[in-house]
Amino acid sequence: MKEIKVLGTGCTKCKNTVTVIEQVAADKNIAINLEKIEDPAKIMTYAVMSTPAVVVNGKVVHKGSVPSADDVATWL
Amino acid sequence: MFQVFTDLADWLVFSVFNLSAQTKLGDALHFFVEDVSKIFVLLVVMIYVIALLRASLNIEAVRDYLAGKHRGIGYLLGSSFGAITPFCSCSSIPVFLGFTSAGIPVGITMAFLITSPLINEVAILLLMSLLGWKFTLIYILVGMTIGILGGFFLDAIKAERWLQSFAAQALKQGQQQLNDNHTPNEKLPSLQKLTLKERHQFAKSEAKDIFLRVWKWVFIGVGLGAALHGFVPAGWLQQHLGAGQWWSVPAAVFLGIPLYSNATGVIPVMESLLTNGLPIGTTLAFCMSTVAASFPEFILLKQVMQWRLLAVFFAMLLVAFTLVGWVFNFLTPYF
Numbered sequence: 001m002k003e004i005k006v007l008g009t010g011c012t013k014c015k016n017t018v019t020v021i022e023q024v025a026a027d028k029n030i031a032i033n034l035e036k037i038e039d040p041a042k043i044m045t046y047a048v049m050s051t052p053a054v055v056v057n058g059k060v061v062h063k064g065s066v067p068s069a070d071d072v073a074t075w076l
Numbered sequence: 077m078f079q080v081f082t083d084l085a086d087w088l089v090f091s092v093f094n095l096s097a098q099t100k101l102g103d104a105l106h107f108f109v110e111d112v113s114k115i116f117v118l119l120v121v122m123i124y125v126i127a128l129l130r131a132s133l134n135i136e137a138v139r140d141y142l143a144g145k146h147r148g149i150g151y152l153l154g155s156s157f158g159a160i161t162p163f164c165s166c167s168s169i170p171v172f173l174g175f176t177s178a179g180i181p182v183g184i185t186m187a188f189l190i191t192s193p194l195i196n197e198v199a200i201l202l203l204m205s206l207l208g209w210k211f212t213l214i215y216i217l218v219g220m221t222i223g224i225l226g227g228f229f230l231d232a233i234k235a236e237r238w239l240q241s242f243a244a245q246a247l248k249q250g251q252q253q254l255n256d257n258h259t260p261n262e263k264l265p266s267l268q269k270l271t272l273k274e275r276h277q278f279a280k281s282e283a284k285d286i287f288l289r290v291w292k293w294v295f296i297g298v299g300l301g302a303a304l305h306g307f308v309p310a311g312w313l314q315q316h317l318g319a320g321q322w323w324s325v326p327a328a329v330f331l332g333i334p335l336y337s338n339a340t341g342v343i344p345v346m347e348s349l350l351t352n353g354l355p356i357g358t359t360l361a362f363c364m365s366t367v368a369a370s371f372p373e374f375i376l377l378k379q380v381m382q383w384r385l386l387a388v389f390f391a392m393l394l395v396a397f398t399l400v401g402w403v404f405n406f407l408t409p410y411f
Contacts, residue, residue: 009169009376040169040379041242049135049174050167064134064167065281 002076005035007043008052016066017052024072032076078114085110100307108302115294115344116287118205119198123286126197127279132270135161135171142188143178144254147231154184155223158191159216168192169376176243176380179250182236187227190393193367194219198286199339206347211356214404218360222396229392238385293341301348308352318355325401328358329394332365339367356408361401369393 004021008014018036025032037043046055050064056075085106089095095102138157145153168189175185195216203212236247270278317324342363349359369390378386 007170009167009379040173043170044173044177044242044246047174047177049139049170051170 001031001033003033003035003057004075005037005055006052007037007046007048007055009040009043010038011051013066014052017054020067020069021054021072024069025076028073028076030076081110081114081117084113104302104305104307107305108298111298111301111344111347112294115202115206115298116291118202119290119294120283120287122201123198123283124279126201127282128275130160130197131275131278133161135167135174138188139174139178139180142175142180142184143250145180145184147181147184150181150184151187151224151227154180154187154227155191155220158188158223159195159220160197161188161192168373169379172377172380173243173246176239177246177250179247179252179254181231182239182247183227183229183231185227186230186235186389187223190226190368191220191223193373194222194339194364196339199343202343203346206343207350211350214356215360218400218404219364222364222393222400226392226396230389233388235385235388238382238388240380240382243380290341294344297342297344297346297348300345301352304348304352312353317358318353322402324355324358325361325405326394326398328362328401329365329369329397332362332397333369334371335366339363342366355405357401357404357406360404361397364397364400365394369397 006014006017006021008017014036018034021032021034025034043051043053046053046060048060048063052066053063054061054067054075061075062071088109089102089106090097093102093105095105097103097106138161142150142153142157172185172189175188176182200212200216203215236244239247345366346359346363349362350356374386374390377389381389
């Protein structure tokens, strides 16, 4: 099961990112372990400066915007 | 070039609604339709075109460039990049920490973060088309000066003492690293290579994003303008809230705090206030306070700053905006 983390300090875009990922995973019937990280100290450890960012299995795959459903599909 | 919007308003208000230009309502509505349609079109076109051009400038490149810069030039550079770098206020904490952990002094980081909401390219173009280049130039100079002096002041009082401990720790480590391999980055921020399609994607989502965020502010701003235009006698504002009333500037600054908008949204408000005779200094003070001093921003900054620094920062902005207001009101007769 893929470990997916959404990094963001709690703005609308970050919430939308979580929604998109949940949606795509549900559509494709893939079980994922999705976690939202809002603690700035933890976000800092990923060296990300524009949020929302998406981390898949410990690797930053996207940052700075809400990903498209197509993008999300390639990560799952 | 803007005649088409006047025609649209003529048609809608005088023909469709059958109102006379002589009535207050007709006059106000005409003003509203003309301005809202003009600003909406300008906004969408400008945001798209500008986003297309600056899609490749990213914040990581700016950080690498600023790391290890001498403080004197650092404030100026921090403030300049703040003006041109695309960035949403929900990213201010990651940006703050990214800069800090690269060893960039707090003052330079804050010069960036203060200037960033005040000045952006869309705001500049909107200002030019609504209020003229002279006012635009003044606005840019004032915004950057506040960023530069603010950053300088925060370093002068050693603001890093009052960071949250994990942020202070990150700053220390970053500066240690800079000292160890002392090779300041001389290159200008390198740009990402993007295809035209990626640029278009970025520009399209920017235009949509920003438009959805600011359209209601355009409505409020122009609506306020239309109401002033149609119903408040010319000269009333000037007489009651003019440059002669010293207290109107701090009052405008305080009024701006609970209001929160980005610079693009507040410009129509500025236009309507200015054309209705509110002095330039009072208008600037009100709008800068609306854009740069807001509760959501402070709640965010609380995550990396202790109360003490937050209070100093807040007070500094309020004093700066009030001074700007007074100075401009005082100088206006000499322009």
